Amino acid sequence: MIIPKEAVLWEEIEDRRIKCRLCNHFCIIGEGKKGKCRVRVNKEGKLFSLVYGDIIAEHADPIEKKPFFHFLPGSLSFSIATVGCNFSCLFCQNHSISQVEITNEQSFISPEEIVNRALASGCRSISYTYTEPTIFFEFAYDTAKKAREKGLKNNFVTNGYMSKEALEKIAEYLDAANVDLKGDGEFYKTLCGARRAPVIENIKLMKKLGIWVEVTTLLIPEHNDSEVQITEIADLIGEIDTAIPWHISRFYPSHKMSDYYSESSRKILQARDIGFKEGLRYVYTGNISDTEGEHTYCYSCKKLLIHRRGFTVTENRISNGKCPFCAVAIDGVF
Structure with a gap:
């Protein structure tokens, strides 16, 4: 049975409303209401997580699937998620679990059990992935701490929208992060319901905190795939660190853009060339048949x-x- 767990990183304001400090939406949540992520609720003036131990997906994946190409390559990573997300991307590839309402139909799984399953599966790390790990922060934090005690590494596959406070809190146990750098500011506003600036600041902070960082960009036709837009993203990454691996992935129709058209393989290859031209050391392609780019x-x-x-x-x-x-x-x- 899933029991709501009191959340971290929040403060009570007037009229029993709550300000959530977990991510850069900083939601103001009225009594009985949920935040944008739909998994944090104000109950009688206190904030609770509705998904602690409510694991919707778990699998021992190749670390390359996250994708991480410069972090324990060739190893397995035990990958977990709950429902929910603090973004509302129209093109979400995992919308069947990220954009659905909570059912709490799963049995409770403890952090200790996740660690035991990871070890039994021969994994060298645990990846908090598939949906946005920030929104199940309490469970991720407790699991990461237990994992570290058993010699496992911890990885976030994230939109990078966590608050500075949240990132600094989990940094002690977070070894690596693959951050989506989706496009320009208009892309974030129109297609994701968010802002880009906090993502860039968090990539910088991750590097400062000693977390290994890789970046992924999903190219979508006419939204973020012009030469100017691709060059701007490559330059942003390079300004932080030219050693950050950049994964450029091909869009396939999905979710609310299921009637849209796929990105061309040619555009992905051009983007890889641009990445190298702008001085990045490692640029990879995804979702296309390109052996050189992998x-x-x-x-x-x-x-x-x-x-x-x-x-x-x-x-x-x-x-x-x-x-x-x-x-x-x-x-x-x-």
């Missing part, structure tokens, strides 16, 4: 280092974090 190459001598076929690593030549050909250090956690 491999890792040394940014210095350009030799092939990690060969992948889909989400499977077939060869990893990196030795002690270095290129075996020119001895330059390869960025990542290996």
Whole structure:
């Protein structure tokens, strides 16, 4: 049975209303009402999480599926999610679990049980993914703490919209994050119901806090795929750190954009070229048939280092974090 758990990061304001401090929406929630994420509720002047231990999805995935290409490549990551999200992306690929109402039909699963399942599955990390991990923060935090005690790493696959306070709180236990950098400000406003600025600031803060960061951009025709828009995103990443791996993924029709058309493979390949042109060390392609774009190459001598076929690593030549050909250090956690 799922029992609401008192939330963290909130404050009571006048008339028993609550200000949630978990993400950059900073929702003001009236008594009996929920926040934008639909999983945090004001009950008699206190904020509660409705999804603590209410796991809707769990699976031992290749870490490359998240995607992480420079964090424990070739390993398995135990991946979990609850329902809910603090974005309302019209193109959401996981809308069947991110945009639905809570049913609490699942049996309660404790953080300890998640850690035990991860270990039994041969995983080296736990990924909080599929939906937005920020919205099940209390469960993610408790699980991450238990995971660290057992020698497991912790990864967020996130929209990057958590509050500075939330990020600093979990940073002690968070080893890696793949952050969606979706487009320009208008893209965020129109297609996601959010702002871009907090995402950029959080990527910077993650780097400062020592969290390994990779970035993903889903290219959608006529929304974020012009040469100017792609170059601007590449430049933003490069200004933070040219060593941040950039994953450029192809849009397929989904959710409220199910009648839209897919992005072209040609555009994805052009975006990869732009990323390299703008000085990024590692640029990858996703959702297309492009073997070159799924491999890792040394940014210095350009030799092939990690060969992948889909989400499977077939060869990893990196030795002690270095290129075996020119001895330059390869960025990542290996």
